[in-house]
Amino acid sequence: MEPKKLSIIIPAYNEGNTIHEILDKIKTVSLINDLEKEIIIVNDFSSDNTSFAVNNYRISNPVLNINFVEHKKNLGKGAALHTGIKYANGDIIIIQDADLEYDPNEYNILLKPILDGVADVVYGSRFMGGNPHRILFFWHSIGNKFLTFLSNMMTNLNLTDMETCYKMFRAEIIKSLDLKEKRFGFEPEVTAKISKIPKIRIYEVGISYYGRTFEEGKKIGWKDGFRAIYCILKYKVFK
Template sequence: MTSLSVLVPVYNEQHLVSTSLARLEILEGSPHLERVQVVVVDDCSRDATGEVLRAFAAARGVQWLENGPIENGVELCGHGRQGKFHWVFLRHVMNGGKGRAIRTALAEADCELSVIHDADLEYHPRDLVRIVKVFVEEEADAVFGSRFAGGEARRALLFRHELGNRLLTFLTNWVTNVNLTDMETCYKAVRTDLLKSIPIVSNDFRLEPELTIKLAKREARIFEIPISYSGRTYQEGKKINWRDGVKALWAITRFWLSDHVYQEDAYGSQILGRLARAPRFNAWMADVIRPFCGQRVLEIGSGTGNLTRRLVPRNTYVASDINPLYLQTLRGLTVDRPYLDVTLTDVTRGESFPRVEGGFDTVVCLNIIEHVDDDLGALRNVRAALAETGRAIVLVPRGPDLFGTLDEVLGHKRRYTENALVELATQAGFEVQELLHFNRVGTPAWWLNGKLLKRRSFGLLQIKALNLLTPLFRVIDRALPFAPLSIIAVLRPTSARPAAAGAGPDAAAGTDGEPGGPIDPDVSASA
């Protein structure tokens, strides 16, 4: 069972909105839905839409508020419950467009899934029953209802309008490498926490390509199902026109070039997401550590799985992180990888570590311990999860003299010297098998950006250049006269196993009583 928030933007639909909303009550009979929330946003309609909504609400026992509270230009008009349904009626004080109305409705959404439903009669909510079923059975992140994939019924009209839709879908597919049949469909259903974590900026119909492209960049598991469609003519009130098509073309270009796909959050998801846009660099890192990986692997701080994908398959592979958005993406990888498990693991909390019989033979811990206050305790937790003959692969940023603004924005507590890392590993119960120097070419770039220019973000062009030039860097890196930006330590447990940090009564916090810090994705800090 799940729950569904239906987001309904309304503008000048006095003749159709009541029937459109009444159709939603077919969801009452869905065996997969335990609750339905309908959030209606009147986008400052100029006709009698407001009066129609008031009458509709009254017929369902919803109390309508006279001069309801107004916050940020949004008036609360009424809310109430009836059976499975919770109705919420809002009104924009000023017209803002479809995209803004969707953002207003989304802010109120509190169900597991959210879907956009227009206030006209072009789409029928009986298809939402089938859309919800896909989430339940396929572990989807998003499900689009396609008007062109062969629904039960489709009204035949506006051929040139369909050609425009197909062109926009083709171009969106080209920039995302996703094979959708209908990008412009209204019926886009998305897991609510995922949808809320995407920064939507479009106020009009450009919302459609924006949301599609950003979902693709977030590596969402997108499904399509055929739906029925009864499109209306312009004489019947259709609002989208050729000008919106031209705007959509520009939007496709704009959002293709942008990587603004995360809302600002406590985990620095947007910054770390940008760093992850260097797959060739990830491949380089994976190639360096792969010879030391066994068949029972725990990866700490997996991010969205860039390194994970390159190290599997294994007999057992557990990917972990503390960022709930990353965990959601990682779980999507498990559907067709039976050997892969995903769990929340905080390196500072020993009780959060997963266990396997005999212990893991490899723990991969890249760009993690520099984030936490108690790095010694973190390494002891890693030690406790290992088999006696296992290995820990630990990557840390080198060079305290390089510490600058980029380290601060990434949440680094420190940078290491080789001697400091060896001493730390020894205290944690390890002996050093190998110390590898990694990414010398990144050192001058880090010094320039973080120390000299004092930048607090990574330029997208810099990341693209890093990805483009990585094959060259791999060849010349050892010959460069710079100290490495990162050190990779391959560690083996010594015979005496120290107690795991955080295993006692105070396990929920680090040494200073604070929870563990954010975990980097599987990308070296090397922009």
């Protein structure tokens, strides 16, 4: 059946100052094949004004299809994604961070392989050439590439950016997975589990990246890197 709707899952934790900006960008995007947009925002028990900002935005923009879900305690990004996947009604699902590091205007780049009928999953790679890429931290980029390399060894894939936020799935694929990781272990876990699906068709496309510094609100740290290594090994070697 031809896909009709794209579900955009936004996990949000203390993003009250910028979430309206990412929603403005999503609002202006015209999707190919006239796909509808469904936005699922999961507030992971933010301690700032995220809840107020989202509710205020919904009132001001009634034409946007926004489903707002709130956790009663902080559970982690992965847990917020699990909630978003559960509530998604679209035929295709994409993950969108609440910050401004990734550009919704590039949804159509990821959609094309799926709508062309050649892909089930599409990753947006920050390391494929030709797109704007903010220059930030050397060791952070080395860490990302090492995690991708290790993940590729375990999954026999040849991804260039396993840790990317922009992952797009046919809804039946992502909803079929029993996902466990509640924090940033989501990325290696979902990659390991889709790699085991028989005849899965995974594509990668180049995207832009407008990275943030820690002072600007970036949240992932070295502990999450070690957790990612653990998850890569866990979902291959131990299970």
